[in-house]
Amino acid sequence: MKYAAIIVGLALSLPVIAQSGGDEASAWKALNAAIPSNTFEANGRITRDTRRTDSEVLKAVEKALPKTRGTSAEPVALYYHGSYLFRADRFQEALNVFEDMKKRFPDHGLCKSAPKHSSLVDDAIADCRSEMAIRAKYKIVRLPHAVLNDKIKAIFHTSLGDFEAQFYTNVAPKTVANFKKLIEEGLYNDTYFHRVWSFRRIVGGSPNTKNRDRRDDDQGTLSYDLPLELSDALQTAGAISMVGLGNGRASGCMFTICVHDQPQLNNTAAVFGRVTKGLEIVRLISQQRTDDDNNPYDHVMLRSVEWIE
Amino acid sequence: MSRSPLFQLLLVLAAAILFVPSLLGQVRKERRERTEPTPIRKPDDPTTVKGTWIVGGTRHEITAGEFYELHQLLQKLEGTAQRTIPEDAVWEFLLSAAEAQSFGLNVTEGELDSLLNRDDPDLYEGVLARWEAEGISKEKGIDYVRKRQAINKLKNLLLNTDRITTQDAFDFFKKEHLLYKIGYLAFRAADHIEEVKQGDISDSAIKKYWSENRAVPQRFRSPSKVWAEFVFLDPNTFQKAKVGTEPRKLTREEALDFFHKNKQMLMAQIPPDKQHLLHFDENTPLEKVVSPFELLRDKIDQMLMLDQVLTTARKEADEKGADLAAIAAKYGLGYKKVEDCDRAFALTELRPFGFNIFTALFNAEVGSLSEGILQQGQIRYFFRLNKKKDSYLPSLDEVKDQVREMFITSKATELARKEAYGLMNAMNVKAAAELAEQEKRLTAEAEAAAADRIRELGLTRPQDKNREKMLARGRMRRELEQAKRDILPKYLDEAMAEKGLKLQETDYFEYQMARAADIQRAQAKTAEEFLQSNFYIRSLKPGQVAPAVIDDNISKCFYIAKLLDVKDPPFESMGPVDAMQARARIAQLAQNAFSRRFRLPELRDRLALVIKN
Numbered sequence: 001m002k003y004a005a006i007i008v009g010l011a012l013s014l015p016v017i018a019q020s021g022g023d024e025a026s027a028w029k030a031l032n033a034a035i036p037s038n039t040f041e042a043n044g045r046i047t048r049d050t051r052r053t054d055s056e057v058l059k060a061v062e063k064a065l066p067k068t069r070g071t072s073a074e075p076v077a078l079y080y081h082g083s084y085l086f087r088a089d090r091f092q093e094a095l096n097v098f099e100d101m102k103k104r105f106p107d108h109g110l111c112k113s114a115p116k117h118s119s120l121v122d123d124a125i126a127d128c129r130s131e132m133a134i135r136a137k138y139k140i141v142r143l144p145h146a147v148l149n150d151k152i153k154a155i156f157h158t159s160l161g162d163f164e165a166q167f168y169t170n171v172a173p174k175t176v177a178n179f180k181k182l183i184e185e186g187l188y189n190d191t192y193f194h195r196v197w198s199f200r201r202i203v204g205g206s207p208n209t210k211n212r213d214r215r216d217d218d219q220g221t222l223s224y225d226l227p228l229e230l231s232d233a234l235q236t237a238g239a240i241s242m243v244g245l246g247n248g249r250a251s252g253c254m255f256t257i258c259v260h261d262q263p264q265l266n267n268t269a270a271v272f273g274r275v276t277k278g279l280e281i282v283r284l285i286s287q288q289r290t291d292d293d294n295n296p297y298d299h300v301m302l303r304s305v306e307w308i309e
Numbered sequence: 310m311s312r313s314p315l316f317q318l319l320l321v322l323a324a325a326i327l328f329v330p331s332l333l334g335q336v337r338k339e340r341r342e343r344t345e346p347t348p349i350r351k352p353d354d355p356t357t358v359k360g361t362w363i364v365g366g367t368r369h370e371i372t373a374g375e376f377y378e379l380h381q382l383l384q385k386l387e388g389t390a391q392r393t394i395p396e397d398a399v400w401e402f403l404l405s406a407a408e409a410q411s412f413g414l415n416v417t418e419g420e421l422d423s424l425l426n427r428d429d430p431d432l433y434e435g436v437l438a439r440w441e442a443e444g445i446s447k448e449k450g451i452d453y454v455r456k457r458q459a460i461n462k463l464k465n466l467l468l469n470t471d472r473i474t475t476q477d478a479f480d481f482f483k484k485e486h487l488l489y490k491i492g493y494l495a496f497r498a499a500d501h502i503e504e505v506k507q508g509d510i511s512d513s514a515i516k517k518y519w520s521e522n523r524a525v526p527q528r529f530r531s532p533s534k535v536w537a538e539f540v541f542l543d544p545n546t547f548q549k550a551k552v553g554t555e556p557r558k559l560t561r562e563e564a565l566d567f568f569h570k571n572k573q574m575l576m577a578q579i580p581p582d583k584q585h586l587l588h589f590d591e592n593t594p595l596e597k598v599v600s601p602f603e604l605l606r607d608k609i610d611q612m613l614m615l616d617q618v619l620t621t622a623r624k625e626a627d628e629k630g631a632d633l634a635a636i637a638a639k640y641g642l643g644y645k646k647v648e649d650c651d652r653a654f655a656l657t658e659l660r661p662f663g664f665n666i667f668t669a670l671f672n673a674e675v676g677s678l679s680e681g682i683l684q685q686g687q688i689r690y691f692f693r694l695n696k697k698k699d700s701y702l703p704s705l706d707e708v709k710d711q712v713r714e715m716f717i718t719s720k721a722t723e724l725a726r727k728e729a730y731g732l733m734n735a736m737n738v739k740a741a742a743e744l745a746e747q748e749k750r751l752t753a754e755a756e757a758a759a760a761d762r763i764r765e766l767g768l769t770r771p772q773d774k775n776r777e778k779m780l781a782r783g784r785m786r787r788e789l790e791q792a793k794r795d796i797l798p799k800y801l802d803e804a805m806a807e808k809g810l811k812l813q814e815t816d817y818f819e820y821q822m823a824r825a826a827d828i829q830r831a832q833a834k835t836a837e838e839f840l841q842s843n844f845y846i847r848s849l850k851p852g853q854v855a856p857a858v859i860d861d862n863i864s865k866c867f868y869i870a871k872l873l874d875v876k877d878p879p880f881e882s883m884g885p886v887d888a889m890q891a892r893a894r895i896a897q898l899a900q901n902a903f904s905r906r907f908r909l910p911e912l913r914d915r916l917a918l919v920i921k922n
Contacts, residue, residue, distance in 0.1 A: 025417045032420070040464050044904040048468070057469075072413050076466065083470035109365045109411030117915055120412075120470075127472050134475045141885045212543075212643070232889050267886045297660050298686065 027064075027071035034060035035080055058084040075101060075108045082124060089142075091135070095128035146171045146233035148274060152309045154183060156278075158193075159301040160285055163278025165240055171231035172272035175242060175250070178226060179272070182253055183305045192299035194218070196286045201262055203243060204302055205254040214295050222252035233271035235262040238279050244268035259286045349380050349396055360920040362404060365411035371403065379403065385443040386453060397909045400920075402456070404912040409459035414466065416458045424454055460907075467906070471899060478891040482883045486819050489846055490874040492812035494805070495836050496729040498865035501721035510717060512709075518716045519705045525715065529708050532651040533700040535670045538633045539645040539662065540626065541690030542619050564609045567616075568602050574687060575605050616689065618642070619682055623691050627678055633693060643690075661688050670694055722865045729858045729867035732808075736800040737856070740793050748789055755785035790856070797854040798871060812871065815840065819878065820847055836861075840870055851875050 036049035036057060052060070061080050068077040082097035098121050102111050111121045118126075134140070146168040153166050167176045182188060182205075193204040194217035206220025226242055228250055233239065239258045242250035246268060256265070257275060259282055275282055288296035352359075355374020362369055371379075380399045388394045426432035440450040519525055568575060579587070579601065586599045602609075622640045626633055637644035647658060655667035663669075663685040673679060673694040682689050705712060759781035763774050805811065815837045840846065845855040849872040859868040883891070905911055912918065 024415070025419045028415065028417045029419060035465065036469055038465055038468055040461065046468070046900060046903060072415050075413055079466070080470060083472060086472050107366075108413060109408075110413070112366050112411075114363070114915055114917070116917075124470075124472065127474050130476050131474050138880055140475060140888075143885045143889055230886055234890065234893060263890055266890050267884065291657050291660065 024071050024073070027068040027073040030064035030067040031061075031073050031077050031080070034064040054084060054087045058088055075105045075110055079110050079121065079124075086124070086128060086131075091128050091132045095125060095132070098124045098128065143230055143232045144171045146231040146271070148276075152307070153276070154179075154273075155306040155308065157303045157305070158281065158285065159303065161278065161281040163275055163281045165273045165275050167273040168231060168233055168271065171233070172229040172270060175226055175229050175270065175272040178252065179255075180307055183307045186304075187253060188302055189304045191302050193285055193296070193302065195294045196288055196290060196296055197294055198287050199283065200260050200286060201256050201258045202282060202285050203254060203256045205251075207253060209299075217295065220254060224252050225249040226252055228270045229272065230270045233274070235265040235269065235271060237261065238275035238282075239271040240273040240275065241265065241269035241271045257282050259283050349377065349399075352377055358921050360400070360918060362407065362916040362918040364404075364407045364916050369407060382445060382449055382453060385445055400909050400918065401907060401912060402460070404916055404918065405460045405463065405907050406456035408912075408916065409456075409463035412463060412466065414459050414462040416455045416462070420458060421451065421455060424458060425451070464903075464907070468900075468903065471896070473892045473895050475888065477895055478888045479880060479883055481891040481895055482887050483877045486878045486882065488817040488876050488878055489820055489841075489872060490817050491815045491840050491846060491870050492873045493815075493836060493840060493868050493870040494729075494732075494810055494812060496725040496867040496869075498718060498722040498725045501724040502717060504724065505717050505720040508720070510713060515709065515713050515716055516705065518719075519712055525712065526702060526705075528715075529711070530700060530702045532653070533671055534649055534651050534698045535655075535667065535694060536648045536650070536696035537646075537670050537692050537694050539643075539659075539690050539692045540619075540622060540633055540637045541643040541645070541662075541688050542615055543643050543688050564606060564613065565602065567609055567613050568605065574684075575609065576601060578608060578687075579604055616682070619689055619691070623678065623682065626691070626693065629676075661685065662690060662692075671697055718865065725865065726860075726867055729869060732804055733858050733869060736797055736804060736854075737793075739800045740796050743796060744789060744792055747792060751785045751789055755781040794849065794853040794856060797856065798852055801854050801869065801871065814873065817874075817876065836866065836868065839864070839866075840868060843870070845870065846872060
């Protein structure tokens with residue numbers, strides 16, 4: 001009887017123990033391990049911790065949440081949870097989390113407004129409502145997330161040195177496949193970068209450069225063009241894209257590589273790869289002396305391109 | 310004393326060496342004096358309240374004594390002998406830590422263990438010993454570490470949880486894509502052509518126009534031209550050149566001679582990955598020591614052999630009537646032909662052969678080859694001049710009709726310009742008269758503001774005072790400019806009513822897209838296209854008139870423009886790429902501004918800080 005009572009008592013208290021979470025130390029430990037840990041230097045420079053994606057952090061925070069229950073870490077964990085739900089486009093769930101925080105922790109610093117400023121949670125609730133309202137009114141299209149495929153790469157051998165690139169096969173499969181085909185056929189061998197803008201970008205891949213007559217370099221096209229496979233990869237330093245033709249299509253062979261941010265290209269050319277090694281060679285190519293049409297006086301040759309898979 | 314120039318120069322140099330460093334030192338000292346923070350002194354009465362702030366709905370305060378102690382602690386832990394921790398930094402530490410605490414960002418003992426290496430007794434003892442040497446107690450040291458870590462947690466919290474909404478993205482996007490509507494008056498040269506034709510366009514008027522305007526005859530000058538052919542060897546393509554079935558063996562002396570004559574060009578061809586072989590020291594084994602000549606030997610042999618090919622080709626080309634294209638093809642060399650080529654064309658097309666190639670061509674004898682093999686950079690070549698034509702300036706009689714047309718257009722343009730500028734100047738004069746009182750008042754205010762600022766900053770150097778005065782005057786001028794733009798529309802309406810003119814209107818257009826579409830002035834076919842890309846438009850508020858006439862010298866038209874309306878673009882015009890770009894930009898700006906959140910001005914505002922003394 002005595003033992004039965006003990007067993008029943010334990011069984012009844014288990015849910016309570018489970019609900020009360022861990023102690024303070026382990027609660028904060030679990031939360032700290034879940035969230036990104038950025039570096040802040042004295043000169044104001046910030047290095048963001050990008051080891052995990054937002055969805056990975058969300059999963060980690062959700063895993064840590066039960067351990068924080070009933071501790072001082074819980075409101076902070078909930079705030080993180082709501083914010084990462086927002087980032088995952090789960091606005092209603094995020095709103096629920098923030099409103100629940102306000103009910104349960106009205107006196108917490110995260111929920112309490114300052115004399116002239118609203119609280120962080122109030123701002124978060126307003127953002128959720130704004131986002132939900134706008135999405136109810138308009139169709140919001142999100143571009144697919146580009147991820148570099150580290151199993152394939154191309155090595156460009158130029159007369160100024162070599163550089164390497166990897167490609168976004170998940171969002172630009174047709175463009176990457178076409179690029180691979182042209183490399184394997186040797187189309188880019190013995191061509192040159194026929195237009196360069198100092199410290200901004202370079203253009204190459206025109207088969208017309210093989211005749212060494214610069215007048216028709218820009219007209220180097222194939223019998224086909226390519227669709228624009230847009231993604232969230234932006235035209236920043238190292239971005240490789242096929243030259244845009246301005247009508248929602250891209251050149252079948254000519255490509256451009258950014259040395260520095262080129263936001264004006266974001267709508268007209270789709271990034272399908274990125275220079276991963278040797279960007280300084282690309283920068284050097286961009287610095288060649290040119291005429292008024294940005295044609296370099298001295299050709300920088302693209303001797304060959306190797307495709308490695 | 311000697312008055313020789315050399316002696317005087319030496320005197321000046323000596324003065325510079327003696328006085329300039331001390332002047333610079335004075336400048337540096339003044340700069341240091343101005344930027345170094347005031348040292349914090351021990352308070353006479355440590356119990357007085359130094360400052361109060363509100364965080365988490367609760368009012369906090371700190372006494373002067375506590376503030377001083379905190380400063381001393383931070384000076385020992387973060388300052389150096391050369392760097393005094395300023396008072397602002399103490400407030401920033403205090404308030405950021407208070408804010409972190411209000412957000413419940415606790416630092417556990419476990420975290421402190423890690424930060425202080427408490428699991429390693431030696432390291433921990435070292436930390437405590439350092440503190441003790443500085444006169445910092447263990448409790449105060451740990452409290453500092455706890456607060457610093459709490460501040461880091463606060464920074465992490467804010468950075469990790471930043472949100473960018475679609476509305477934020479659209480607010481950013483629309484700033485760059487506003488829609489503008491312009492009203493304009495166009496004063497066209499074409500409208501005055503008939504008027505000019507009714508006037509004096511006699512031969513004597515044309516002759517006077519021709520002789521008094523030197524640019525006019527030059528418009529008709531035809532430039533010198535050449536017809537030529539080039540045969541060249543480009544090292545980038547020399548793999549294709551045919552060396553010959555039985556290449557002659559080259560001697561080392563021949564190769565060395567070629568190396569010495571072309572050292573600069575050849576040395577530039579050593580590949581970057583082989584450059585390191587040229588550097589050696591006493592530890593380098595003898596067999597690994599290489600000379601540039603050895604590294605380049607193969608290239609030299611190849612170039613020499615190909616040079617011989619070029620020489621052989623030139624010998625064949627020297628025969629009268631030789632077909633250079635065929636000779637170049639026979640030996641696998643490059644070939645280029647230019648016809649009707651002027652200097653401008655040569656500068657682009659013949660650039661590989663040197664900047665002065667046109668002069669060399671023009672001075673050559675027609676029908677003959679250039680002297681020997683020429684070299685420009687890596688390219689070796691010879692040319693044949695087939696024909697040349699001197700520059701020609703026609704007489705007035707030969708081009709009289711065209712000059713008459715130019716004369717008429719020029720007069721008509723002048724009339725249109727006078728009309729436009731006359732109207733604008735009249736408006737500006739009236740506006741200036743109306744604003745005269747305001748200008749006097751603003752000038753006086755600017756001078757007073759500058760004097761206040763000079764006093765406040767304690768500036769003593771003339772250049773610093775002048776800079777403040779210039780800044781104040783600049784602000785005044787901008788305010789006056791805006792006031793002028795606000796009243797110009799009234800005078801434009803009056804002038805239009807008086808002259809019976811009416812504004813023409815454009816449709817709504819997007820300024821940014823007009824720029825992005827490169828509607829250059831030379832390509833603008835309509836007034837709308839031309840005005841859409843004009844920078845004045847963006848600087849105006851709705852209802853304002855551009856303060857200057859906008860000239861279109863290509864179409865010979867002069868505009869007075871008024872911005873009628875600006876409106877937001879439709880939400881649907883923001884595509885997914887635009888939204889993505891806007892978000893990236895907002896995130897970057899937020900990150901750049903992040904540290905300002907922890908600076909005193911923002912902390913003071915957010916936490917209602919009041920500093921008593």
